Amino acid sequence: TGERVWIEGALFRIGRRRARVDLAVRGETVSKLHATIHHESAEVWAIIDNGSTNGVEVDGQRLEVMVPHRLVPGQEIRIGDETLVFEIFSR
Numbered sequence: 001t002g003e004r005v006w007i008e009g010a011l012f013r014i015g016r017r018r019a020r021v022d023l024a025v026r027g028e029t030v031s032k033l034h035a036t037i038h039h040e041s042a043e044v045w046a047i048i049d050n051g052s053t054n055g056v057e058v059d060g061q062r063l064e065v066m067v068p069h070r071l072v073p074g075q076e077i078r079i080g081d082e083t084l085v086f087e088i089f090s091r
Helices: none
Strands: 011-015 035-041 044-049 056-058 069-071 076-079 082-085
Antiparallel strands (some): 011 035, 044 069, 056 076, 076 082
């Protein structure tokens, strides 16, 4: 949809359960707490698959469960049927 979602703070949770996450993603293939994006330092960001049933893909490569994967701008993150594009912007 082209919607921008700002990540505030050091942790940003993605999943199906709206009350437990920062970004709710619909779909039967999305776990309640599917993935977490960590802001580790000034320009270092990483995503972790929290043990989701259907996994997380970055640029078409499935991530290992609970192993941080460093993100760089322009990468596509696939969670369920949703594709997110990771970008760094300043407000």
